[in-house]
Amino acid sequence: MALRACGFIVxxxxxxxxxxxxxxxxxxxxxxxxxxxxTPPKGHVDPxxxxxxxxxxxxxxxxxxxxxxxxxxxxFLQELHYEVRGRPKEVLYWLAELKDPGTAVALSDExxxxxWAQLEExxxxxxxxxxxxxxxxxxxxxxAQQGKQ
Numbered sequence: 001m002a003l004r005a006c007g008f009i010v011x012x013x014x015x016x017x018x019x020x021x022x023x024x025x026x027x028x029x030x031x032x033x034x035x036x037x038x039t040p041p042k043g044h045v046d047p048x049x050x051x052x053x054x055x056x057x058x059x060x061x062x063x064x065x066x067x068x069x070x071x072x073x074x075x076f077l078q079e080l081h082y083e084v085r086g087r088p089k090e091v092l093y094w095l096a097e098l099k100d101p102g103t104a105v106a107l108s109d110e111x112x113x114x115x116w117a118q119l120e121e122x123x124x125x126x127x128x129x130x131x132x133x134x135x136x137x138x139x140x141x142x143x144a145q146q147g148k149q
Contacts, residue, residue: 003089006054007042009078009138010065012101012116024142025116026135027098027105028125029062032112038125041065042091051092059096063114064106070096076141078134095138 010027028038043058045051052072060066076095083089105114117125119139123132 003084003087004045004051005042005089005091006045006051006058007040007091007093008055008059008070008072008096009040009076009093009134010059010063010070010096010098011138011142012098014101022118024139025118026122026138027063028115028117028122029107029111030113030115032110036112037127038115039131040093042093052094055092055094062108062110065098065103069099069103071099072096073141073145076138078137080130080134082128082130093134095141 011024012027014023014025016023027040029041030036030038041059041062043054043062045054046057049057056067056070059070073095078093080091080093081088082091107114115121115125119135122135126132126135
């Protein structure tokens with residue numbers, strides 16, 4: 001059975017005069033273990049817990065951002081599949097906007113740093129192609145939504 005994890009691609013919109021999509025920044029956390037890779041907040045599903053609840057709990061634990069800070073974006077869910085130490089893993093990511101772009105991030109001991117980054121920098125930090133593709137899909141989703149407003 002595959003390991004299952006859930007999390008959020010958290011973004012904020014900067015209120016200054018930068019036009020979209022340059023006003024969108026993504027939150028990445030740098031792990032304090034292994035090769036110190038950068039990742040959105042995510043974690044393993046606890047027994048009896050549904051996927052979205054896991055994503056909310058892990059985002060609160062890892063970044064200090066709870067449901068009260070986030071607005072989940074409709075219509076976006078990405079599923080990644082890869083192997084970790086020879087075992088299959090699947091990760092589900094929803095997309096969530098930080099309601100107040102000034103809200104502080106509070107890291108757990110699982111992470112040593114965080115960064116808000118525009119798409120290309122976020123993709124460079126992310127390192128893995130499937131995560132880069134997920135970030136680009138999030139950006140396309142947000143741009144398509146913006147076009148409908």
